[in-house]
Amino acid sequence: MPAKYTHVDFADHVKRVVEEIVVKKGLDALIVASPPNIFYLVGSDAPSAVVLFSDSSVRTLSSRLEYTRALDEARLGEHFVFSKSEDVCEYENIVKGDFYEALASLVKGSREGRLGAAGFSPEALRKLEEKVGGGVADVTADFKLVRRSKDPSEIAAIRAAVHVAERALAKALGNLERGVTEAEIAAIIASEIIKSGAELAFPPIVAFGEHAAHPHAKPGLRRLKDGDLVKIDLGARVEGYCSDITRTVAFGKAGENEKRVFNAVLRAQEEALALLKAGVEAREAHMRAYEVLKSEGLSKYFNHGLGHGVGVEIHEDPSLNAESQAKLVHGDVVTVEPGVYVHRVGGVRIEDMALVLEGRAELLTSFPKRLEV
Amino acid sequence: MPAKYTHVDFADHVKRVVEEIVVKKGLDALIVASPPNIFYLVGSDAPSAVVLFSDSSVRTLSSRLEYTRALDEARLGEHFVFSKSEDVCEYENIVKGDFYEALASLVKGSREGRLGAAGFSPEALRKLEEKVGGGVADVTADFKLVRRSKDPSEIAAIRAAVHVAERALAKALGNLERGVTEAEIAAIIASEIIKSGAELAFPPIVAFGEHAAHPHAKPGLRRLKDGDLVKIDLGARVEGYCSDITRTVAFGKAGENEKRVFNAVLRAQEEALALLKAGVEAREAHMRAYEVLKSEGLSKYFNHGLGHGVGVEIHEDPSLNAESQAKLVHGDVVTVEPGVYVHRVGGVRIEDMALVLEGRAELLTSFPKRLEV
Numbered sequence: 245m246p247a248k249y250t251h252v253d254f255a256d257h258v259k260r261v262v263e264e265i266v267v268k269k270g271l272d273a274l275i276v277a278s279p280p281n282i283f284y285l286v287g288s289d290a291p292s293a294v295v296l297f298s299d300s301s302v303r304t305l306s307s308r309l310e311y312t313r314a315l316d317e318a319r320l321g322e323h324f325v326f327s328k329s330e331d332v333c334e335y336e337n338i339v340k341g342d343f344y345e346a347l348a349s350l351v352k353g354s355r356e357g358r359l360g361a362a363g364f365s366p367e368a369l370r371k372l373e374e375k376v377g378g379g380v381a382d383v384t385a386d387f388k389l390v391r392r393s394k395d396p397s398e399i400a401a402i403r404a405a406v407h408v409a410e411r412a413l414a415k416a417l418g419n420l421e422r423g424v425t426e427a428e429i430a431a432i433i434a435s436e437i438i439k440s441g442a443e444l445a446f447p448p449i450v451a452f453g454e455h456a457a458h459p460h461a462k463p464g465l466r467r468l469k470d471g472d473l474v475k476i477d478l479g480a481r482v483e484g485y486c487s488d489i490t491r492t493v494a495f496g497k498a499g500e501n502e503k504r505v506f507n508a509v510l511r512a513q514e515e516a517l518a519l520l521k522a523g524v525e526a527r528e529a530h531m532r533a534y535e536v537l538k539s540e541g542l543s544k545y546f547n548h549g550l551g552h553g554v555g556v557e558i559h560e561d562p563s564l565n566a567e568s569q570a571k572l573v574h575g576d577v578v579t580v581e582p583g584v585y586v587h588r589v590g591g592v593r594i595e596d597m598a599l600v601l602e603g604r605a606e607l608l609t610s611f612p613k614r615l616e617v
Numbered sequence: 618m619p620a621k622y623t624h625v626d627f628a629d630h631v632k633r634v635v636e637e638i639v640v641k642k643g644l645d646a647l648i649v650a651s652p653p654n655i656f657y658l659v660g661s662d663a664p665s666a667v668v669l670f671s672d673s674s675v676r677t678l679s680s681r682l683e684y685t686r687a688l689d690e691a692r693l694g695e696h697f698v699f700s701k702s703e704d705v706c707e708y709e710n711i712v713k714g715d716f717y718e719a720l721a722s723l724v725k726g727s728r729e730g731r732l733g734a735a736g737f738s739p740e741a742l743r744k745l746e747e748k749v750g751g752g753v754a755d756v757t758a759d760f761k762l763v764r765r766s767k768d769p770s771e772i773a774a775i776r777a778a779v780h781v782a783e784r785a786l787a788k789a790l791g792n793l794e795r796g797v798t799e800a801e802i803a804a805i806i807a808s809e810i811i812k813s814g815a816e817l818a819f820p821p822i823v824a825f826g827e828h829a830a831h832p833h834a835k836p837g838l839r840r841l842k843d844g845d846l847v848k849i850d851l852g853a854r855v856e857g858y859c860s861d862i863t864r865t866v867a868f869g870k871a872g873e874n875e876k877r878v879f880n881a882v883l884r885a886q887e888e889a890l891a892l893l894k895a896g897v898e899a900r901e902a903h904m905r906a907y908e909v910l911k912s913e914g915l916s917k918y919f920n921h922g923l924g925h926g927v928g929v930e931i932h933e934d935p936s937l938n939a940e941s942q943a944k945l946v947h948g949d950v951v952t953v954e955p956g957v958y959v960h961r962v963g964g965v966r967i968e969d970m971a972l973v974l975e976g977r978a979e980l981l982t983s984f985p986k987r988l989e990v
Contacts, residue, residue, distance in 0.1 A: 308920035431812035439804035547681035
């Protein structure tokens, strides 16, 4: 872990959500579902819901299966467990009923029209409304917006996750040798990340040669040959926060065409990165990379968006693509990952993570970008 | 891989779905979404949808991002790609528009009221209906039922996934030594599974001592001490099919209480397993395990359902729990995994997989169940 890494300040997240949503919308209580939202508030994804009240008090509600994990992991809140069965351990805060009935009990006393919810599907929201006996305002979009601006403690966790990923990437590249399989390299990455106590942010992608033509290739038993391009995309999760980085290298000497494509992707990435700052349209960054690749005759092979937000989730708001409506905000952490993929031939992707600030962006990843290693 | 492992017969899945759903419901076409359903039909989760027609023809529809992977991975079907952009590679089967517009093009000519869909969320189904200009029957439940009865080729894939998991489990247990961390053991498991070319069916659970009290503990930096219980839950995915197995062992000599709990959980598991056969209520198997644990005064610590179906998904139908309405069918593959969890003390879970047959069930897992190793 880098020396400056400290624990994430979950209490500050609660404060921000209460200020930005509960108070501004005049809510008595906000009911929050979905594991990333729940983790964001209390530092554990064990509860099934978290309820924030206008007086800033916090209650979590867990199934019996996850209740003790909520008790041990959550950094704040008063913890409740729901159960339909009578045959339960002697916990203090048992709420009788199913999930929705228990939620209705927890928010009893809230006034009609003063309840909000974030992270519920439309069906789940209907069930909730049925049990609380009235309308519940869906503030999912507001919640997503609050989550976008990472605070210094979250940036520190993301930096720690980058550190773990870059160390695993170095080890993976150090183990490239003729005849090794994609799966063997992926196993090294997974082992490095997990044994550090981190989680895999996603299953690592290791693709040799023609397999690199698939943006989401799965590591298989393809063996490494001289002249192959090697595409590695990996990420770790440290204290709930993700990293995401991709490098493409040539095993042995790169051909002229590989060099041309690599340099075009690198230039597309660097020009897009240079654009990032608070207030810029996410679409604009995507289009810059697209135009660079177009000038090289490669844009038709760039078959995905430029990047995405990263935080508690490996893919979160904002999306950086041709159809994005988002404007970048101070504190956004985003990937910038143009790629060129030619079916049956190969592919090149270069991906870094950047922190969006006023007037500029800061790279969070620092691994060298060289085709030949 | 065990010698008898052969490839999954996806064409037979298409045939079954056409016979059981398309023909029986009088549909012209069935539009299937969600990665596990898509994988079940064509052997790749790259497409965004698969369309089955009443003449048994199959079309897949992919995003540009995933199209070449669909071309390379899918075992059957005619493959289409949707794109709103004009700047696309010279693929043969480009359908102009977004996902829903492209689906509407693919099923053009189907008669009003003769379209079905499986695996769509209610919102997605509404969007689909808007683009096709009429009602679409939701046959998601029928599709799930077809997927439950595993055929011999699927059983073979699951056996291969069990083999990979049991080998990783043996290696994990062989590496238990004083001072090793949960994360180090989890890394060994992940490495073993991934380097074989399989995927992780889920992140392995390795929990020492008091951490084993959490059914879904996450491996951390807790070090192994003499007398700790060690709970390990792991699974592999081979050719898209999952395995799932849990063992609990004592590191060093087990205490009398650990032995009593272990033996109660084992007896609960064995009695539940002995009940399994086609036609039995899933709830009945759960209640048998519950009653065994109740007779030992341990039922309040059994805080989850007895088990779940396993196949393309690590958790699929049927659920075996106190509220299950399902009856077991021939070809169901289910876990049987009672557990006893005592907060701040520890936990014991023993999990095997069984294939449900007429009149009996067959264990698919064969790893020894011994507290002291």
